[in-house]
Each structure stands twice: as structure tokens, then as C-alpha cells.
Amino acid sequence: MGRGYHVAIVGATGAVGQELLGILDERKFPVSQLSLLASARSVGRTLTFGGEELAVHELQESSFAGVDFALFSVSSSVSKAMAPAAVRAGAIVIDDSSAFRMDQQVPLVVTEVNPHALHRHQGIIAHPNCSTIPLVMVLKPIHRRARVHRVVVATYQSVSGYGARAIRELDQQTRALIAGQPPIVDVLPHQIAFNCLPHIDAFGALGYTGEEWKILRETHKILEDASIRLSATTVRVPVYRCHSEAVNVETARKLTAEEARELLAAAPGVAVVDDPEKAEYPMPITAAGRDEVFVGRIREDPSHDSALNLWLVSDNLRKGAALNMVQILELLTTGQA
Amino acid sequence: MGRGYHVAIVGATGAVGQELLGILDERKFPVSQLSLLASARSVGRTLTFGGEELAVHELQESSFAGVDFALFSVSSSVSKAMAPAAVRAGAIVIDDSSAFRMDQQVPLVVTEVNPHALHRHQGIIAHPNCSTIPLVMVLKPIHRRARVHRVVVATYQSVSGYGARAIRELDQQTRALIAGQPPIVDVLPHQIAFNCLPHIDAFGALGYTGEEWKILRETHKILEDASIRLSATTVRVPVYRCHSEAVNVETARKLTAEEARELLAAAPGVAVVDDPEKAEYPMPITAAGRDEVFVGRIREDPSHDSALNLWLVSDNLRKGAALNMVQILELLTTGQA
Numbered sequence: 001m002g003r004g005y006h007v008a009i010v011g012a013t014g015a016v017g018q019e020l021l022g023i024l025d026e027r028k029f030p031v032s033q034l035s036l037l038a039s040a041r042s043v044g045r046t047l048t049f050g051g052e053e054l055a056v057h058e059l060q061e062s063s064f065a066g067v068d069f070a071l072f073s074v075s076s077s078v079s080k081a082m083a084p085a086a087v088r089a090g091a092i093v094i095d096d097s098s099a100f101r102m103d104q105q106v107p108l109v110v111t112e113v114n115p116h117a118l119h120r121h122q123g124i125i126a127h128p129n130c131s132t133i134p135l136v137m138v139l140k141p142i143h144r145r146a147r148v149h150r151v152v153v154a155t156y157q158s159v160s161g162y163g164a165r166a167i168r169e170l171d172q173q174t175r176a177l178i179a180g181q182p183p184i185v186d187v188l189p190h191q192i193a194f195n196c197l198p199h200i201d202a203f204g205a206l207g208y209t210g211e212e213w214k215i216l217r218e219t220h221k222i223l224e225d226a227s228i229r230l231s232a233t234t235v236r237v238p239v240y241r242c243h244s245e246a247v248n249v250e251t252a253r254k255l256t257a258e259e260a261r262e263l264l265a266a267a268p269g270v271a272v273v274d275d276p277e278k279a280e281y282p283m284p285i286t287a288a289g290r291d292e293v294f295v296g297r298i299r300e301d302p303s304h305d306s307a308l309n310l311w312l313v314s315d316n317l318r319k320g321a322a323l324n325m326v327q328i329l330e331l332l333t334t335g336q337a
Numbered sequence: 338m339g340r341g342y343h344v345a346i347v348g349a350t351g352a353v354g355q356e357l358l359g360i361l362d363e364r365k366f367p368v369s370q371l372s373l374l375a376s377a378r379s380v381g382r383t384l385t386f387g388g389e390e391l392a393v394h395e396l397q398e399s400s401f402a403g404v405d406f407a408l409f410s411v412s413s414s415v416s417k418a419m420a421p422a423a424v425r426a427g428a429i430v431i432d433d434s435s436a437f438r439m440d441q442q443v444p445l446v447v448t449e450v451n452p453h454a455l456h457r458h459q460g461i462i463a464h465p466n467c468s469t470i471p472l473v474m475v476l477k478p479i480h481r482r483a484r485v486h487r488v489v490v491a492t493y494q495s496v497s498g499y500g501a502r503a504i505r506e507l508d509q510q511t512r513a514l515i516a517g518q519p520p521i522v523d524v525l526p527h528q529i530a531f532n533c534l535p536h537i538d539a540f541g542a543l544g545y546t547g548e549e550w551k552i553l554r555e556t557h558k559i560l561e562d563a564s565i566r567l568s569a570t571t572v573r574v575p576v577y578r579c580h581s582e583a584v585n586v587e588t589a590r591k592l593t594a595e596e597a598r599e600l601l602a603a604a605p606g607v608a609v610v611d612d613p614e615k616a617e618y619p620m621p622i623t624a625a626g627r628d629e630v631f632v633g634r635i636r637e638d639p640s641h642d643s644a645l646n647l648w649l650v651s652d653n654l655r656k657g658a659a660l661n662m663v664q665i666l667e668l669l670t671t672g673q674a
Binding site for chain 1: 536581
């Protein structure tokens with residue numbers, strides 16, 4: 001480490017925390033000092049950054065002295081409690097939780113979609129839900145060209161969206177079942193190995209989950225258009241990494257599949273993988289570890305005069321989390337925002 | 338075995354064939370003689386029915402002498418080649434493949450939905466696709482009450498829908514990956530363990546797969562209403578048994594979630610499991626081995642003035658296959674059809 005910024009990672013031992021370390025290094029973000037913060041439970045652990053072993057420290061209100069940027073990937077309640085302390089200490093907070101996303105004072109940013117919103121930050125910048133990010137990256141160019149009226153989305157979300165404990169749970173349940181043992185259910189509400197759970201986040205209004213409402217509300221805020229109608233069914237599937245989404249998009253102006261394919265191929269951060277004859281389409285195993293949001297199965301919808309069906313897959317720990325957070329850092333520090 | 342019917346199972350060693358044996362026994366269908374037929378490869382194997390070991394014989398045109406009912410669960414091409422021989426020999430064929438489903442002379446029957454269609458059979462009765470069956474069982478009461486305009490469905494289909502070889506492939510790939518070995522891809526187009534494949538059946542018109550077109554066309558035929566608009570995205574997930582579907586249904590008359598719940602609770606063969614507060618909703622692991630189509634997550638759709646979202650799960654080897662075939666047999670032999 002040398003010239004650069006003092007960065008704190010809050011939740012450094014979590015699934016997103018570990019990914020942040022890798023991406024900061026990989027993209028050569030100028031880090032002069034790195035503070036790894038986590039709950040008291042993780043004190044004593046070390047993590048590697050740029051070849052150096054760094055100790056994990058306990059997150060406290062006093063942890064942020066001299067910190068330029070604090071990247072939070074912890075629960076909403078921890079973010080709510082600790083982000084203000086970081087801001088008071090002079091840090092800019094980029095928060096991965098839902099704590100501040102719908103706060104009118106807080107920009108909610110996907111770097112390819114609404115980087116201009118960063119200008120008006122007051123110390124805290126919120127990072128959207130990992131299902132919302134790939135969706136708005138695909139909707140943005142369609143909305144601009146053809147005006148999105150309504151979206152119906154069904155998700156296929158990996159366990160890493162819940163965090164490192166759910167990754168271990170899928171692994172342990174799979175090992176148990178393969179060995180003919182009963183699986184232990186501890187982290188997710190039911191067995192996830194060889195199962196599907198139509199339950200992500202707590203149930204709320206109208207029987208929709210928090211995750212389902214987040215996709216709607218965050219899409220409105222990021223695309224700056226509350227006229228878009230949207231409903232979601234969010235489902236956890238036994239996949240370690242990457243979220244997939246089956247998306248039906250109704251538009252004011254009809255787009256052909258070919259027009260949509262061209263539009264999406266030109267969208268920043270989006271890659272079209274759509275050659276059914278060769279069995280080429282986005283999949284979790286091929287999107288894992290990649291930066292792009294992959295979109296395929298782009299089809300005109302025979303059930304509507306002006307709608308498309310498409311299938312997108314994105315690495316929920318990269319563009320859905322750590323990558324977008326680091327890209328926000330890059331925009332802030334290169335003066336592009 | 339004693340008084341009853343001479344039944345032939347064509348494809349007896351497959352996933353559906355084995356389930357047929359269990360269900361015929363369980364429901365005490367009166368079988369006087371059972372012929373187990375399969376490809377030459379399976380000759381020499383024996384299967385158990387009602388405590389007796391029965392040899393598997395090679396399927397030939399001459400296999401159907403004296404057979405009353407021939408239950409076919411083999412590929413379309415084998416059904417096309419052999420079902421006419423069974424009919425010529427005097428058997429009634431119930432065929433699980435797509436070979437005859439759209440043939441105007443052939444009834445396509447879900448016993449709870451359109452049993453009356455059985456009357457006009459001419460020797461062959463087609464059994465619908467395992468994703469179509471649960472969908473029409475749920476759509477039928479909604480259509481009757483509120484008129485279904487449009488359906489958008491995303492499926493989460495288990496490997497057993499492809500057959501016994503895909504079950505083994507998921508098992509072997511999972512064991513390999515857990516052991517740190519590369520998975521072998523042989524049966525499905527890509528790795529299915531810890532992955533999602535938006536590809537079921539061959540790709541066809543407009544970029545939709547055969548499976549996606551089947552859901553539309555079979556729904557029209559079974560509900561006897563080609564005005565219903567429908568589009569599907571069908572996806573294979575790493576689940577052994579049971580297909581799940583996220584379904585958005587637009588209706589002419591608005592139904593509240595409560596009205597839909599009551600309507601579905603009263604529908605034959607359908608069970609409502611919908612208590613989010615207790616984390617109760619349909620799941621593959623709880624629907625496996627069960628006869629009912631389970632429906633939950635029943636919600637009014639905030640993105641439309643008159644639409645519902647719901648989540649259904651059904652055992653694709655039982656109601657999606659063997660159970661409905663045996664129920665057709667029961668209707669035929671008890672004179673209810």
C-alpha cells in the first residue's frame with residue numbers, strides 16, 4: 001500500500017467483504033491504508049490484501065478516524081447504527097444494506113445507470129439490492145428507447161446473496177443428503193439443497209417479501225420513474241453464486257427481439273449471450289466471477305402486443321455487490337462524479 | 338394379480354414407468370396381468386409389482402396381444418412408431434409423450450380439468466406435459482370465475498422431468514463437485530448441479546423452446562379456449578423431483594387474493610399452502626410423493642389492475658405423469674368417462 005486512500009471494510013469477513021478485498025486489489029484502487037472491521041466474533045482472524053496479512057478489528061464507533069471511504073456490507077441494523085459515526089469522522093460511506101436506500105437524502109447508485117445521482121450525496125451512498133442491479137442495467141436502455149410500462153420478474157437467487165453462512169449451509173446440507181443423512185436447517189427458513197424457497201427477506205404488505213418490494217422501489221428510484229409498474233416473485237435456488245431472473249417487459253413502443261438484442265449489446269456493463277442453436281445463454285456457472293450482467297433468451301412475447309421475455313444472470317457478489325461498490329469509489333475519486 | 342385388466346407399461350424402467358408401478362399398486366387398480374416393456378437394453382431386468390418380481394420384455398409390435406391398456410412413457414418417436422400397433426391389437430393407449438397431444442383426433446386430458454374429453458377417444462389418449470398439468474389445474478377455476486386473459490409463467494423444473502438418466506447426472510455431478518472433481522456433462526446440455534439451465538426441449542419458433550410452446554398450446558387445448566394469451570420461460574434447476582412455477586395471471590374480472598385462495602382451495606386436486614407468517618408455502622421437498630398440486634404465495638399484483646401472482650409446486654412424476662395416467666385409467670374403467 002502507498003499513496004491513496006484510507007479505506008475501511010465493514011463486514012470484512014462476510015461473503016461481500018471478501019469479494020471487496022479481491023476487487024480493490026484486482027482493479028488497483030489506490031489504497032494507502034485498509035481497515036478490516038467486523039463483529040467481535042471475528043477479532044483474531046486475518047485476511048490477505050495485496051499479499052499482506054491484515055488483522056480484523058472489532059467494529060466500533062471510534063473505528064473511522066482518518067478513514068476516507070467506509071464500505072459497509074453488514075445488516076441494516078448495524079449500518080443504521082454505525083454509518084453515521086463513520087460520516088461524523090469524515091468518511092464517505094458506501095452502504096450495501098437496505099438501511100438508507102429509500103432515504104431521499106441518499107443517492108442509490110448503479111454506476112452504469114445513474115452515476116449523476118452521486119453528486120448530491122451527503123456522506124452516505126446506498127448500493128442497491130443484488131437483484132435490482134442487473135435488472136435496472138437491462139431495463140435502462142429499453143426504457144430509454146421504448147418506455148417500460150410493466151415488468152413481471154421471477155428470480156432464481158443463489159445462497160451467497162444471503163451471505164457466507166448460507167453458502168456453508170448449502171454445502172453442508174448437500175454433503176449430508178448425498179451421504180444419506182438428514183440435512184440441518186439453521187440459516188435459511190427451510191432446506192435449500194435440492195429445493196426452491198419462494199421466500200427471500202421478511203413477508204410484508206400484500207403478501208410480498210421485502211426482497212420483492214425492494215426490486216420495485218429501488219427500480220423506481222434508480223430509473224427516476226415511479227410510473228413503471230413491476231411485480232416480482234423472488235426465489236432462492238440451490239446455486240452458490242449468481243442470481244438469474246426471468247423478466248417479462250411490456251413497453252409503450254414495440255421492440256423486436258433483434259432491436260432489443262442490439263440495444264442491450266450496446267449497454268454498458270451488459271453482455272448479450274443469446275445463441276440458442278449453440279445452446280448458448282447466460283447461466284450461473286458461466287457468469288460467476290465475471291463483471292458483466294449477461295442477458296439472453298431475448299424473445300418477443302406472443303402473449304402481448306408489445307412485450308419481451310428475457311433471461312439475465314449476474315454475479316451477485318460482483319456487480320450485484322462488491323464490484324458496483326468499488327466502481328462507485330472509482331467515480332468518486334476520479335472526479336467523474 | 339387376479340380379476341382385472343391386462344396392462345402394459347411401455348418404458349417400464351424409466352422414471353415415470355417405475356412410478357406407474359407404484360401408483361397402480363397403491364391405488365389398487367385391478368390388474369390381472371402386467372406386461373413390462375422397454376428397449377432391448379433393459380431385457381433381463383426385473384421389477385417388483387405387488388410383491389411379485391416381473392421380467393422386463395423387449396418392446397415390439399407384437400407385444401400388445403390381449404392388452405387392454407397400454408401406458409406409454411417413452412420418447413415421442415417410439416410412441417409414434419409403436420402406439421398404432423397397440424391400438425391395432427385392441428389396446429387403449431395412454432401416451433405420456435408429445436407425439437399425439439396436438440392431434441385433433443386425440444383427447445388431451447387432465448382428469449380434474451377436462452374428463453369429458455375422454456369420450457371421443459379413438460384408441461389413443463394423450464397425457465399433457467408435466468408443467469402444463471399443474472398450471473391448468475390452477476387456471477381452470479380462475480378462468481371459470483374471472484376469465485383468464487394472459488399468463489406469464491417462469492418454471493423451476495426438476496431433473497426427473499427429463500428422466501432417470503438426468504436424475505443420475507445431477508447425483509453424479511453433485512458428488513463430483515463436492516469432492517472437488519470436475520462434473521461430467523452427458524445427458525443435459527450443460528452442468529445442472531448448482532446451476533440453472535434456461536433450456537428445456539429443443540429451441541423453436543421465436544426463440545421459445547418446445548417446452549415453452551407446449552405449455553401454451555396444451556393449455557389452449559385442455560381449457561378449450563385459444564383466446565388465452567400465455568408466454569413461458571422454462572428453466573431446469575438442481576432439484577430431483579417436483580416442478581415449481583411462478584405464475585402471473587391477468588383476468589377480465591378482478592379477483593382478490595382472498596377470493597383466489599377460496600377458489601383454489603375448492604378446486605379438485607389442488608391444495609392451498611399459503612401462510613407466509615409461518616413460512617408455509619409450497620416447496621419441492623414437501624410436494625414430493627404427494628398427489629396434490631400445491632399453490633401458495635397468492636397475491637394481488639400491484640403492477641396490474643386485475644392480476645394475481647402465485648407459486649405452484651407439483652410432483653412431476655405423480656400428478657405431472659404417472660398419477661394422471663392412472664386416473665385416466667380409473668375414469669375409463671369405472672365408466673365415468
